[in-house]
Amino acid sequence: MRGDFIMNVKRIFLGLELFAICFGATVLVPLLTGIPTSIVLFTAGITTLIMHYFGKGKYGAPIIFLGSSFAYIVPINHVRDEWGFAAVFFALGIAGIMKVLFSRIVKYFGSELISKKLFPPVVFGSMIALIGLTLIEDGLGMASENxxxxxxxxxxxAVxxxxAKGIPNLFSVLIAVLVGYIASLFSGSVTVEINYLIGxxxxxxxxxxxxxxxxxxxFALAPTIEHFGDIFAxxxxxxKKYYESPGIHRTMLIDGIGTMMSFLGSVPNTTYSEGVSAVNLLKIKDDKVARNAGIWALLFSFVGLLSAFLQSIPTAVIGGVMVILFGSIITIGLKSFVKGKVDFGNPRNILIASVMFVFGLGGVKIWVxxxxxxxxxxxxxxxMLFLIYDKITGNGEDDEGDLDPLTVDV
Structure with missing residues (x-):
């Protein structure tokens, strides 16, 4: 009985730590677009809880906090300036419906087909590493404020x-943020604005x-593609093979629902890299921790004092944690190369990884x-081109046999 109580307490505070790590990225999008953070925390919490209760498979629910998608910042600001906020929320909600429809296409062809054929380790490993590499500048930018x-x-x-061992190690990130916050109090870097207590x-x-x-x-196409990388990450x-169960079709469906939450006046809530990296950094294996993070987000959306406290954490303090988090994302990608036994003596793998890294980091933009x-x-x-070539020429090995989209059991 005492052991269960201690475990539940740990889950509560690990959930708080997971939420605290994801908080900066979650509120950054509304701060940059002029949307109230309270509604974003509310929808992020709801979407995370939907993932926990309706995204369960044989490995449990995906251990992930769903927060604001950075991919929509530019179009949100453009639509806001052109037609107003009300039009922004309608357009984002429709984008969520389109993602839900695309998830049905994924279900038709099967997550198994996608994971084994379209996303070999060289593809999703490069994608995961790129997520971290492209965020480095943001992390350093936040840290550079102080x-x-x-x-x-x-x-x-880091220390x-x-x-450390035991509790200090388990809550290392949360303790580090508190230490940074206390230091910021002495430096006069904290400004707390309380607009309401509860509302x-x-x-x-x-x-x-x-x-x-x-x-x-x-603009909805990019985060739809990135969703695959997040689930593999x-x-x-x-x-835990979440791409098999509950399957990418179901996680993408919930992603679409999170984007549809924009109809309420929010920004899209999706799976994103900071949440994945936080799970890796904290070594979280219990899906109830992610559930608790969603509950904390809901609480902070109603309690103005708590929201004000979190928003008062200096950007530099969050940036200090993000440096480790973004680096952790990169290492996950590199680890997938090793675990997947990617043969870089194979010209195909060299070409795929090279093209992805060069265009992902080179500042190139093609359409959106x-x-x-x-x-x-x-x-x-x-x-896909390599698969088509192999099909036409009969080259390559197909250990899995022909996967008919109508017969794949997902």
Missing amino acids: WLLALITLITA LMVF LPAFTKPEVNWQAVFYMLP ITEATG FEEVGLAALLGLTLQ
Whole structure:
């Protein structure tokens, strides 16, 4: 009985730590677009709970916190300036419906077919590593606002992670953030603005605007492609094959529901790299921790004092933690190369990885695709071309046999 109580307490505080790590990225999108953070925390919490209760498979529910998608920042600001916020929320909601429909296509062809044929380790390993590499500048930018605070936070987290044992090691990131916050109090870097103590999130009614929808929809393609990388990344972080069960079709369906939450006046909530890296960093294996993180998000969306406290954490303190988190994402990608036994003596693997890294990091933009989204699209295209070539010529080995989309059991 006492053991169960201690375990539940650990889950509660691990959930708080997971949420605290994801908080910076989750509220950054609304802060950059002028959308209230309360509604974003509310929808992020709801979507995370939906993933926990309706995304269960034989490995349990995916251990992931769903937060704001960075891919929509540019189109949100454009639609806002052109047609207003109400049009933004309608366009984003329709983008969520399109992702839900695409998840049905994934179900038709089967997650097994996609994982074994379209996303071999060289593709998703490159994608995972790129997620971390493209975020390095953001992490360093946050830390650069006050290098001293960032270094205090980073060093505290590193020391606890490497040398501490038990509770200090388990909550190393949360303790590091608290140490950084205390240091910021002495430096006068903290400003707390309390607008309300307890209140409802700021809901906004959407307004039908099909021009805004047609502008927004192409931007939904990039996070749809990136979703595959996130699910493979959380699989690498936890050792649980979520792409098999519950399957990418179901996780993408919930992703689409999270994007549809924008109809309430929020930004899209999706799987994203910071949450995956946090799970890897904290070595979380219990899906109830992610559930608790969603509950914490809901609580903070209603309690103005708590939201004000979290928003008062200096950017540099969060940046100190992000440096470790983003680096951790890169190592997950590299680990997948090793675990998947990727043969870089094979010209195909060299070509796929090279193209993905060059276009993912080179600042190239083709239509609405850039960085990770562009790299994922190019990597997937090359893999498909190789599959078509092998089918036509009869080359290559097909250990899995012909996977008919109508017969694959997902």
